[in-house]
Amino acid sequence: MYRYKNIIIFFDTEGSYGFPDSPYININDNINNIISVLDNYRAKATFNICAKILYEHPDLIKNLYSEGHEIAAHGFLHENFLRCNFQYLKNIMDEIDRAFISILQKNPVGIRSPGLAMNLLSPTGYMHKIKYRGLLSKHGYKWISDNCLYPLFRQPYTNLKIKTTIYRLLTPIIARNISIFHILEIPILSPLDTMLFPPEIRFKTKYSDLMRGFRILRSFIDNSGEIFNFNFHTEIIGTGNRILLLDKILEYATSYLECKFIRPVDLI
Numbered sequence: 078m079y080r081y082k083n084i085i086i087f088f089d090t091e092g093s094y095g096f097p098d099s100p101y102i103n104i105n106d107n108i109n110n111i112i113s114v115l116d117n118y119r120a121k122a123t124f125n126i127c128a129k130i131l132y133e134h135p136d137l138i139k140n141l142y143s144e145g146h147e148i149a150a151h152g153f154l155h156e157n158f159l160r161c162n163f164q165y166l167k168n169i170m171d172e173i174d175r176a177f178i179s180i181l182q183k184n185p186v187g188i189r190s191p192g193l194a195m196n197l198l199s200p201t202g203y204m205h206k207i208k209y210r211g212l213l214s215k216h217g218y219k220w221i222s223d224n225c226l227y228p229l230f231r232q233p234y235t236n237l238k239i240k241t242t243i244y245r246l247l248t249p250i251i252a253r254n255i256s257i258f259h260i261l262e263i264p265i266l267s268p269l270d271t272m273l274f275p276p277e278i279r280f281k282t283k284y285s286d287l288m289r290g291f292r293i294l295r296s297f298i299d300n301s302g303e304i305f306n307f308n309f310h311t312e313i314i315g316t317g318n319r320i321l322l323l324d325k326i327l328e329y330a331t332s333y334l335e336c337k338f339i340r341p342v343d344l345i
């Protein structure tokens with residue numbers, strides 16, 4: 078077991094564009110809740126944000142950026158990139174650039190494609206992905222994070238032992254950085270919070286479910302190599318009582334393992 082870890086903390090931030098059935102999302106509150114926990118551990122995180130939200134919350138985003146958190150792209154309106162035709166994808170990329178330049182005066186260098194659409198296991202997805210990587214390269218992207226062993230972990234509660242064993246075997250391979258079009262690939266190395274909690278849970282989670290989520294994340298981090306990432310949604314972890322899970326897992330990472338929190342931009 079590697080005790081020394083470099084940890085990236087991702088927060089996908091998509092508001093009602095990613096969670097259309099949740100009318101009560103308050104992005105400001107959610108991010109402030111998250112920041113108050115991160116600050117306790119002096120952790121800088123990476124927010125993958127739908128670009129439209131940059132226009133809607135310019136001060137919040139500028140503030141995050143100036144405090145040292147990385148701001149990456151996550152579509153414009155959380156479009157499913159696999160279902161977009163190429164011309165439409167090009168338009169989205171232009172829209173994203175415009176939003177980043179208008180609010181942060183710079184192009185994004187990283188992106189998480191919404192919906193984890195670019196799965197290598199789908200042949201059509203693979204072709205689409207090659208073209209898409211070329212497009213990203215033209216737009217000056219330096220890193221991308223949209224590959225994961227998602228199908229394996231769709232039900233993370235079952236066969237956790239088997240899955241973490243497979244994971245341990247595969248991690249050295251997938252954690253090696255594969256560069257296509259000079260874009261650093263950062264595979265998703267932990268279950269997303271949407272997989273840890275039933276999707277209908279928006280406001281409060283049973284303490285026992287939070288602890289189960291904690292044990293799952295802990296087992297993934299224990300079994301990882303020296304680079305690891307946590308993958309949360311601002312809308313899930315930042316609301317209700319789930320911020321407790323963020324606090325607990327960061328406490329574990331800093332107390333029992335030797336951790337350094339990094340951002341993808343530190344790797345390029």
Ligand SMILES: [Zn+2]
Nearest residue numbers: 089095191192
């Ligand atoms: Zn998303």
